[in-house]
Amino acid sequence: xxxxxxxxxxxxxxxxxxxxxxxxxxxxxxxxxxxxxxxxxxxxxxxxxxxxxxxxxxxxxxxxxxxxxxxxxxxxxxxxxxxxxxxxxxxxxxxxxxxxxxxxxxxxxxxxxxxxxxxxxxxxxxxxxxxxxxxxxxxxxxxxxxxxxxxxxxxxxxxxxxxxxxxxxxxxxxxxxxxxxxxxxxxxxxxxxxxxxxxxxxxxxxxxxxxxxxxxxxxxxxxxxxxxxxxxxxxxxxxxxxxxxxxxxxxxxxxxxxxxxxxxxxxxxxxxxxxxxxxxxxxxxxxxxxxxxxxxxxxxxxxxxxxxxxxxxxxxxxxxxxxxxxxxxxxxxxxxxxxxxxxxxxxxxxxxxxxxxxxxxxxxxxxxxxxxxxxxxxxxxxxxxxxxxxxxxxxxxxxxxxxxxxxxxxxx
Numbered sequence: 001x002x003x004x005x006x007x008x009x010x011x012x013x014x015x016x017x018x019x020x021x022x023x024x025x026x027x028x029x030x031x032x033x034x035x036x037x038x039x040x041x042x043x044x045x046x047x048x049x050x051x052x053x054x055x056x057x058x059x060x061x062x063x064x065x066x067x068x069x070x071x072x073x074x075x076x077x078x079x080x081x082x083x084x085x086x087x088x089x090x091x092x093x094x095x096x097x098x099x100x101x102x103x104x105x106x107x108x109x110x111x112x113x114x115x116x117x118x119x120x121x122x123x124x125x126x127x128x129x130x131x132x133x134x135x136x137x138x139x140x141x142x143x144x145x146x147x148x149x150x151x152x153x154x155x156x157x158x159x160x161x162x163x164x165x166x167x168x169x170x171x172x173x174x175x176x177x178x179x180x181x182x183x184x185x186x187x188x189x190x191x192x193x194x195x196x197x198x199x200x201x202x203x204x205x206x207x208x209x210x211x212x213x214x215x216x217x218x219x220x221x222x223x224x225x226x227x228x229x230x231x232x233x234x235x236x237x238x239x240x241x242x243x244x245x246x247x248x249x250x251x252x253x254x255x256x257x258x259x260x261x262x263x264x265x266x267x268x269x270x271x272x273x274x275x276x277x278x279x280x281x282x283x284x285x286x287x288x289x290x291x292x293x294x295x296x297x298x299x300x301x302x303x304x305x306x307x308x309x310x311x312x313x314x315x316x317x318x319x320x321x322x323x324x325x326x327x328x329x330x331x332x333x334x335x336x337x338x339x340x341x342x343x344x345x346x347x348x349x350x351x352x353x354x355x356x357x358x359x360x361x362x363x364x365x366x367x368x369x370x371x372x373x374x375x376x377x378x379x380x381x382x383x384x385x386x387x388x389x390x391x392x393x394x395x396x397x398x399x400x401x402x403x404x405x406x407x408x409x410x411x412x
Contacts, residue, residue: 110163173212
């Protein structure tokens with residue numbers, strides 16, 4: 001019961017912002033540039049002398065953008081795989097506080113989130129490419145041990161120095177030379193000890209599944225395939241390989257696709273963590289801002305069909321909403337998200353309930369519905385779709401949404 005209470009806000013939120021920002025942003029070739037291009041560490045660490053966003057920049061700008069997009073929580077990369085910390089750490093000099101910026105960006109971000117009533121998530125990469133022991137534990141056992149100890153100390157700092165934190169989002173749990181078994185990964189990182197410490201310091205925190213332990217929620221990446229457990233799909237707006245700023249990244253997903261991804265997550269009881277990769281100065285490129293604001297406008301009208309929704313019954317509405325789109329459910333309401341507009345009549349199958357009323361969400365206009373041979377026929381729709389990104393039709397049902405297997409009924 002306590003676990004359900006702890007997860008309640010997260011289950012209702014459905015939409016969050018992921019932020020990848022660090023030294024790699026300066027090079028503009030993605031957050032894995034150090035490893036992929038095999039840049040010498042001495043050369044890469046010099047980027048810290050150039051990482052100095054203007055005083056006019058504040059993480060509050062990110063928070064305001066997230067609010068405008070309709071997001072309910074945020075997750076910031078406090079440290080990525082390159083080991084550079086956006087916070088003050090006693091166990092590392094490779095931080096934004098001890099180099100050119102002289103700023104604790106995690107503190108600024110946390111304060112901005114609290115100011116705007118935004119739930120706070122902190123991303124932390126367990127691995128650190130600067131340690132030889134990460135690549136070869138047998139050859140450099142002390143180096144590997146030191147890396148693990150650094151991770152424990154820095155997670156303690158993050159859980160101690162910034163007040164209440166809502167989410168700890170691990171990454172980088174994989175280790176070369178292992179078979180990838182979760183038990184082995186968890187043992188090498190001493191994850192049970194680590195997470196026990198986290199929960200002692202932050203009793204209400206939610207922890208993801210990337211430290212080798214299942215913890216509170218799963219994290220499918222770049223796809224919306226649901227998990228049986230609580231789950232959250234993390235995804236980039238641009239290409240799959242560019243979480244951090246990539247200067248030339250023209251393959252941006254259109255707003256329609258991003259909204260459909262959000263609906264797909266909500267339809268299956270999951271959350272959608274959508275990433276931005278700010279430029280070195282902290283600004284967000286126009287292509288990302290435009291899409292987030294468009295999603296926000298859509299949610300202003302249709303948020304009832306996203307926030308607080310539940311996992312819909314399997315095959316409810318026969319694949320969600322047939323060939324037309326998807327369905328989300330909440331209480332005794334079903335919401336048909338029509339992405340492929342059928343014209344003045346829509347046909348939905350697989351809904352067992354009696355439908356008490358039907359309307360287009362955001363409109364008082366009632367629609368005529370007919371139940372016929374197990375089909376729900378909705379009449380009187382506009383010939384053209386009212387919303388270019390997806391029109392939502394609300395069905396008030398006589399109880400919790402129920403379904404039947406319409407696919408086994410022969411055609412006559």
